[in-house]
Amino acid sequence: MPLELFLSPSLKLLHILLVETIKGExxxxxxxxxxxxxELVTKINLVFSQKPALKSFALDNPFRVVFDFSKVQxxxxxxxxxxxxxxxxxxxxxYQPEVMRxxxxxxxxxxxxxxxxxxxxxxxxxxxxxKGRKIVLDAGHGGKDPGALGAFGLKEKDVTLKLVLAGxxxxxxxxxxxxxxxxxxxxxxxxxxxxxxxxxxxxxxxxVHLNAADDSTANGIETYYKDHREDSQKLAQALQxxxxxxxxxxxxxxxxxxxxxxxxxxxxAVLTEVGFITNPQEIKLIESPAGAAxxxxxxxxxxx
Ligand SMILES: [Zn+2]
Numbered sequence: 001m002p003l004e005l006f007l008s009p010s011l012k013l014l015h016i017l018l019v020e021t022i023k024g025e026x027x028x029x030x031x032x033x034x035x036x037x038x039e040l041v042t043k044i045n046l047v048f049s050q051k052p053a054l055k056s057f058a059l060d061n062p063f064r065v066v067f068d069f070s071k072v073q074x075x076x077x078x079x080x081x082x083x084x085x086x087x088x089x090x091x092x093x094x095y096q097p098e099v100m101r102x103x104x105x106x107x108x109x110x111x112x113x114x115x116x117x118x119x120x121x122x123x124x125x126x127x128x129x130x131k132g133r134k135i136v137l138d139a140g141h142g143g144k145d146p147g148a149l150g151a152f153g154l155k156e157k158d159v160t161l162k163l164v165l166a167g168x169x170x171x172x173x174x175x176x177x178x179x180x181x182x183x184x185x186x187x188x189x190x191x192x193x194x195x196x197x198x199x200x201x202x203x204x205x206x207x208v209h210l211n212a213a214d215d216s217t218a219n220g221i222e223t224y225y226k227d228h229r230e231d232s233q234k235l236a237q238a239l240q241x242x243x244x245x246x247x248x249x250x251x252x253x254x255x256x257x258x259x260x261x262x263x264x265x266x267x268x269a270v271l272t273e274v275g276f277i278t279n280p281q282e283i284k285l286i287e288s289p290a291g292a293a294x295x296x297x298x299x300x301x302x303x304x
Contacts (some may be wrong), residue, residue, distance in 0.1 A: 028073040031100065032119070036090055038082055040174060040300050044090065044102070044123040048072065051119055052100075056112070062088070063106040065125060067114070072100035086110070086127035130176030133303040134202040137180055138261065139164040140209040140271075143187025148212030150277025152284075157185065159277060159287045160208045166292035167299035176303055177202075194264045204235055205269040206299065207261050210277040210286075219279045220250030223272040227256040231268040235302065239272055242298045247291075249275055249282060 030049045037043040052069040059066060077093035088105045095101030104110060104125045113124045139160040141147030147156025161182070168178040179200045181193040197205045211222070223240040225232035236254045244251045252273075262269040274295065275282045285291050 029071045030074050031072060036080060038084055040085055040129060040297055041124050041126040042085065042087055044125065046121045048119045051116065054114065054116065054121060056114060063109055065104045065110050065112050067102040067123065068095065069100040071098050073098060075100045085129060087125065126174060128175035130171055130174040130300060130303050134177040134179065134200065135171065135303055136197045136200050136202045136205040136267065137164045137167055137178055137299065138193055138205065138207040139182055140207060142182050142185055145187055148210060148277050150210070150212065150283055151216070151280040154277055154283060154287065156210045156277055159210055161185065162287060163208050163274065163292055163295045166296040170296040170300050171303065174300055190260045193261055197265045197267055202267055204302065205265050205267045206239065207271040209271060209273050210275060211273040212278045213276060216278050216280065218276050219282050220252040221247065221273065221275055222252035223254050223270055224257040224259060224262060225254070225270050226258060226262045232262065232270055235268040236270040239270055239298065239302050242301050243272065243274065246294045246298050247285065
């Protein structure tokens with residue numbers, strides 16, 4: 001006869017609670033979802049049934065970063081070949097009866113960062129992709145010169161600075177060097193910007209601007225270089241293509257111009273108009289944190 005029938009109602013409740021607790025303790029963690037985004041900084045997102053304890057470390061020959069998640073069961077092994085951005089492969093398996101092991105194998109040393117909240121673990125992995133690369137980033141306008149005034153009261157000088165600073169963070173994370181013509185809201189005369197670039201020993205100069213028009217539907221991206229400067233033309237084409245791919249905005253093309261900065265800088269030098277500040281949808285997309293991250297990715301890719 002089941003035990004429950006002999007128990008008083010309150011004892012019965014206690015019994016049920018005890019059984020539930022024991023069951024709960026025995027309950028193992030399972031992996032609910034696994035998503036990877038292969039990028040300059042590769043993202044791996046894992047969702048578990050409960051928060052697992054995590055141990056991470058690096059191994060050599062070949063270089064691997066290893067993540068052990070304890071109390072995780074029922075893992076079917078998976079291998080994801082990457083062969084991009086110095087990452088060879090991402091794989092995971094049931095390493096021990098109660099340990100799931102995730103491994104990211106690299107062609108060389110990889111760096112990583114882990115963030116977890118509740119049942120989700122987010123891992124970023126990247127290599128020193130831009131080691132030895134140096135770029136000058138020029139945030140258009142600044143200080144007393146606001147540049148174009150756009151939708152939502154946005155000023156060109158603020159958006160260009162935001163974009164350039166995002167680029168700096170990513171490029172430096174990937175081991176590259178960034179020289180900024182300004183890192184805050186100050187007025188820097190054009191000759192001074194040229195001087196900074198010409199004494200920088202960098203591989204490229206990118207001046208960041210936003211277009212403006214009376215017609216708030218005017219849209220798209222365009223990039224300028226100085227005529228008869230083949231190195232600048234190449235950079236302009238690569239940057240423009242990459243911007244269009246990343247933002248999926250109208251391609252207004254690569255054009256020649258004689259703007260002061262691109263005319264006087266000896267490095268491959270371009271000026272890009274990353275969309276219209278006067279177009280509400282476009283500027284919302286560009287100046288959002290996600291937009292700045294996309295722009296940063298584009299800048300970093302021009303240095304690969
Ligand atoms: Zn401008």
